[in-house]
Amino acid sequence: MKLLKSFYHENNTENEYSKPNIWANNISMFxxxxxxxxxxxxxxHGNQTPLHIFPVMPISCAIEFGRARMPKADMPWILYxxxxxxxxxxxxxxxxxxxHGS
Structure with missing residues (x-):
């Protein structure tokens, strides 16, 4: 949870929001x-414990979330x-x- 909270607070200054590619930078940072x-x-929790995911986020974040997954290395995901x-x-x-054999 600490890492998730730090996403919103780390490296964000008022001047940063005036940059033209702020949204692309934030998606990359996400x-x-x-x-x-x-x-x-x-x-x-180990790599056998499934990660339960409730996708309550903007679609652009959901896409990046899926792109961050490494199927050969990560735990199973269960999406709701x-x-x-x-x-x-x-x-x-x-x-x-x-x-995990799939």
Missing amino acids: REKIRKLMVEIKKE DQDFKTQVFRKCIELNGDL
């Missing part, structure tokens, strides 16, 4: 932070989607990767 966060989670009728998150995709 991917770097997510990659570090995944490594820390794997260190703490919200069912708006029942207001419940349901398991929709399981990604095991080559390390």
Whole structure:
């Protein structure tokens, strides 16, 4: 959680937002932070423990989140989607990767 919080506070000054490519820089920074966060989670919980993902983020971040995944090295992912009728998150995709026999 510390790495995720630092994404929003690290290297952000008021002048930085005036740069023309601030959004591209932030997406790139997001991917770097997510990659570090995944490594820390794997260190703490091992590579056999599935990572449960509730994609409550902008689509551009969700794409970068997926791009940061390393199927041969990372733990399995279980992704959830919200069912708006029942207001419940349901398991929709399981990604095991080559390390885990898929």
